[in-house]
Amino acid sequence: DGKNGENVLRPPALIRIISAIFFGLQCVYKYAGYPGKWLSMLLPCNVLWFLHTALAFFPMSSNASHVIIQLCVAYSGLAIVALAVPDTDDCVLPFEKVFFYTHHTMLLVLPAYHVG
Numbered sequence: 001d002g003k004n005g006e007n008v009l010r011p012p013a014l015i016r017i018i019s020a021i022f023f024g025l026q027c028v029y030k031y032a033g034y035p036g037k038w039l040s041m042l043l044p045c046n047v048l049w050f051l052h053t054a055l056a057f058f059p060m061s062s063n064a065s066h067v068i069i070q071l072c073v074a075y076s077g078l079a080i081v082a083l084a085v086p087d088t089d090d091c092v093l094p095f096e097k098v099f100f101y102t103h104h105t106m107l108l109v110l111p112a113y114h115v116g
Contacts (some may be wrong), residue, residue, distance in 0.1 A: 079107035
């Protein structure tokens with residue numbers, strides 16, 4: 001922990017805003033899609049967005065933040081697989097395919113901030 005007990009691993013404001021926007025758009029696309037599509041929120045890449053959002057906005061210790069960052073870095077390989085072999089057959093809403101690629105690319109960029 002930093003001075004005054006602040007969490008030094010908390011991302012800066014820009015990354016917190018990006019996390020909130022992507023998590024919000026993800027929720028909109030899942031709930032506005034076909035019936036049952038919201039269940040895909042349990043897929044690993046979607047859970048990673050929840051972890052990024054939790055890291056950005058929920059108060060937690062540096063130890064908890066460190067665990068979340070380790071999980072995000074370890075599971076970022078799944079975003080590479082999603083980009084290499086995309087399954088966009090269920091992307092039927094406007095701009096949903098663009099969001100799919102942007103969503104998975106950002107899942108690679110955000111952990112790079114913490115590693116770099």
